[in-house]
Amino acid sequence: QSVLTQPPSASGTPGQRVTISCSGSSSNIGSNTVNWYQQLPGTAPKLLIYSNNQRPSGVPDRFSGSKSGTSASLAISGLQSEDEADYYCAAWDDSLNGRCWVFGGGTKLTVL
Amino acid sequence: QVQLQESGPGLVKPSETLSLTCTVSGGSISSYYWSWIRQPPGKGLEWIGYIYYSGSTNYNPSLKSRVTISVDTSKNQFSLKLSSVTAADTAVYYCARGVVVITNWGQGTLVTVSS
Numbered sequence: 001q002s003v004l005t006q007p008p009s010a011s012g013t014p015g016q017r018v019t020i021s022c023s024g025s026s027s028n029i030g031s032n033t034v035n036w037y038q039q040l041p042g043t044a045p046k047l048l049i050y051s052n053n054q055r056p057s058g059v060p061d062r063f064s065g066s067k068s069g070t071s072a073s074l075a076i077s078g079l080q081s082e083d084e085a086d087y088y089c090a091a092w093d094d095s096l097n098g099r100c101w102v103f104g105g106g107t108k109l110t111v112l
Numbered sequence: 113q114v115q116l117q118e119s120g121p122g123l124v125k126p127s128e129t130l131s132l133t134c135t136v137s138g139g140s141i142s143s144y145y146w147s148w149i150r151q152p153p154g155k156g157l158e159w160i161g162y163i164y165y166s167g168s169t170n171y172n173p174s175l176k177s178r179v180t181i182s183v184d185t186s187k188n189q190f191s192l193k194l195s196s197v198t199a200a201d202t203a204v205y206y207c208a209r210g211v212v213v214i215t216n217w218g219q220g221t222l223v224t225v226s227s
Contacts, residue, residue: 047214105156
């Protein structure tokens with residue numbers, strides 16, 4: 001069971017806007033920034049959003065991130081077929097065991 | 113553009129030690145953090161640990177008793193050792209530059225634990 005909670009699946013039609021949620025706690029999202037990764041089938045993950053809402057160079061502005069309290073969201077507007085992928089949120093977790101990098105369980109996005 | 117390449121056995125027997133090496137090209141291993149992440153078939157990502165080029169490390173508490181990550185700056189490589197493996201350690205293992213915010217990943221290598 002993942003420390004960060006994501007819905008296992010999401011879907012939308014081309015052109016739609018979809019959001020993917022990521023729920024955590026005060027020891028991770030509540031006190032650290034959130035990052036999002038996109039993983040296309042058979043490939044390594046790709047950084048999509050860092051520091052809650054920053055896009056690396058080359059990531060389309062259709063992708064946006066936000067954070068509020070102990071939750072975060074990834075929004076994809078103008079959905080395209082090539083957006084069909086798995087999406088993971090990630091953050092530092094500061095627990096009694098020390099600082100640990102934790103992921104969400106991943107959300108499989110289907111473009112209908 | 114820095115590139116990372118994992119190498120090592122694709123098949124490891126239960127109870128033995130999994131050993132992988134990540135070779136960094138196109139840039140120096142110095143002045144960065146370097147991570148290992150794994151992904152069991154059909155499942156999500158799990159951070160294993162990271163090492164700073166100076167040698168300081170941090171491991172996932174759930175794996176800490178079995179993991180060792182080391183760095184060889186002279187070869188521009190860093191390595192992973194995971195002891196006492198079981199079938200649950202079967203996964204694609206990725207090496208990467210950085211921690212949490214990662215822009216450079218290896219292609220990943222599948223390691224199967226089976227007798």
